Amino acid sequence: MPESPLIGTATDNPPVKGGRREELIVLAASLFEAEGYHQTSMERLAERAGLAKPSLYHYFKSKEEILFEIHLSFIQPLIQRQIRRMELGLRPSQVLLEAVVDHMEVLAEKPGTLRMFFEHHRELGPDRRAQMRENRIRYRRLIEDTITAGVAAGELRPVDPRLTAFALFGMVNWAYKWFHVNGELSPRETAYFLWDLFMRGVQHDGTEAAGPPPPLPSSEPLPELSEQWP
Amino acid sequence: MPESPLIGTATDNPPVKGGRREELIVLAASLFEAEGYHQTSMERLAERAGLAKPSLYHYFKSKEEILFEIHLSFIQPLIQRQIRRMELGLRPSQVLLEAVVDHMEVLAEKPGTLRMFFEHHRELGPDRRAQMRENRIRYRRLIEDTITAGVAAGELRPVDPRLTAFALFGMVNWAYKWFHVNGELSPRETAYFLWDLFMRGVQHDGTEAAGPPPPLPSSEPLPELSEQWP
DNA sequence: TGCCCTCACCCGACCGGTCGGTCGGGCACG
DNA sequence: CGTGCCCGACCGACCGGTCGGGTGAGGGCA
Structure with missing residues (x-):
């Protein structure tokens, strides 16, 4: 049974449409990644797919689709x-670790997908944009709930789930900017590194902040630099 | 004495050009933020600046500039x-804390600047893009060096400076996606939250990873889900 | 003081190119 | 003979950028 209609369904919109469509989606993502979404014309995408431009419109109603x-x-x-x-x-x-691994694997297996998701959602029309907004919020809540569960289970110290989820998302999602397939680290290893750093930051501290003292109020920063900050 | 020429200089290109130019840059950033870079025409920018389109070209050679x-x-x-x-x-x-604060303050004071910097650098021409690449690398090295210094000083446990810098950048830079001016947290408070989380993750662990055990090798994840992962 | 020239600043009208998208039709397979 | 798949040719809109010219404040000069 499908999700609530607002959230959207994957490929039931176009009824059957064989695997070619999915191939095109993957190809498009990697092309957009390589040459930029706006810099890639439908003509160009068609060319790379071995098709003429009008044929693309047999599979998709529009570029936005x-x-x-x-x-x-x-x-x-x-x-x-x-x-x-x-x-x-x-x-x-x-x-949480497995969620992070999921992200990193998409990075390796569907090049461009993450960049499109993070940098071009605002180019979607109002309806689809709203739909994606729902999905984003929904996923975020899942992670927040997991964090909350971790706190309840005593695995994590008491933290603000929202902010903490944002911090985790940042660490992980940012990887689309620097992670290279065929780099020294596999997706899983990268995931583990980030997850480990996060977990350490979020664990119960045996010594109650043993390191640097919280300098929040005292650090009115570098007055002689402030004025040259426009 | 200015920087190395490759890195680029701020506003010596146009010799004097009063403060209007800077105003336009800030205005453009906030407009691009609100309506999208490609969705904002020069006509529209001119309109919001109280000018006619050709007048913009008195201040800038092109939209890319x-x-x-x-x-x-x-x-x-x-x-x-x-x-x-x-x-x-x-x-x-x-x-590091002060660096994080810098980021968050830009977020509050120059809306749109961060998004342009992170999402639209690929729209720059080859020369300018290379120039920004230099700047990025340079800044990253500064942070990496700071991390290395922290390790040397015993403030941080031995970590890979590159990966750790990426993780920190992710946490901090990602904030442009969720931070709201007039939200409950000020830029400085937000900076402190993220910095604190990072520092905890990077501190010497008194108990050598007291929390969850490293499940890297054992966690071949959820076989029954794997096949439905395209 | 009055004149003119310069130059920063401004604009209505226009242009050329690109690009998303369409039209009408062709081919082949069940 | 429909239907899935494909395409050459075309169109309309938009947008970055230009052209030629206008205005007025300031400054040198007689």
Whole structure:
């Protein structure tokens, strides 16, 4: 049984449409990644697909629809997988690690997808944009809930779930800017590095902030620099 | 004495050009933020500036030049301030905090600047893009060096400076996606939250990873989900 | 003081190119 | 003989950028 209609369904919009469509979506993402979304014309995409431009419109109603499908192909499995994981009764920390791994694997397997998702959602029309907004919020809540569960289980110290989720998202999502397939680190290793850093930051501190003292109020910063800050 | 020529200089290109130019740069950034870079025509920008389109070309040679100036107005002060801070002999952790604060303050004071810097650098022409690449790398090295210094000073546990810098950048830079001026947290408070989380993650662990055990090798994840991951 | 020239600043009207998208039709397979 | 798939040719809109010219404040000069 499908999701609530607002959230959107993957490829039921076009009824059957064989695997070619999905190939085109992946191809489009990697082309947009390489040459930029706005810099890539439909003509160019068709060329790379071995088609003429009008043929693309046999598979998609518009360029925006392609962009939207790229979005869906990322967020839908991510949400579903996260839900399943949470149902399995794993430790919250473990759930978080697997979520991070999911992200990093998309990075490796569907080049461009992450960039489109993070940098071009505003180019979607109002309806689709709203739909993606729902999906984003929904996924974020899942992560927040996992964090909250981790706190309740005593795995994490008491933290603000919202801010903490944002921080985790930042660390992980940012990787699309620097992660290279065929780099020294595999997606899984990268995921583990980031997750480990995050977990350490969020664990109970045996010594109650042993390191540098919180300099929040005292650090009115570098007065002689302030004025040259426009 | 100015920087190396490749790195670029702020507003010496146009010789004098009163403060109007800078106003236009800030206005453009906030407009691009609100309506999208490609969705904002020069006509529209002119309108919001109370000018006719040709008048814009009195101040800028092209739309790309505006984009470039937005980039510069962010990265130049950031680099200079970071260099100065490092020369002052503060504790590395303190230097990092101030750097994070810098980011968050730009977010509050120059809306749109961060988004342009992170999402539209690929729209710059080859020369300017290369120039910004230099600046990026340079700034990253400054942060990496600060991290290395922190390790040397015993403030941080031994970590990979490159990966750790990326993680920090992610946490901090991502804030442009969720931070709201007039939200509950000020830029400084937000900076402190993120910095604190980071520092905890990077501190010496008194108990050598007291929390969850590293599940890297064992966690071949959820086989029954794997196949539905395209 | 009055004149003119310069130059920063401004604009209505226009242009050329690009690009998303369409039209009408062709081919082949079940 | 429909239907999935494909295409050459075309169109309309938009947008970055230009052209040629206008205005007025300031400054040198007689």
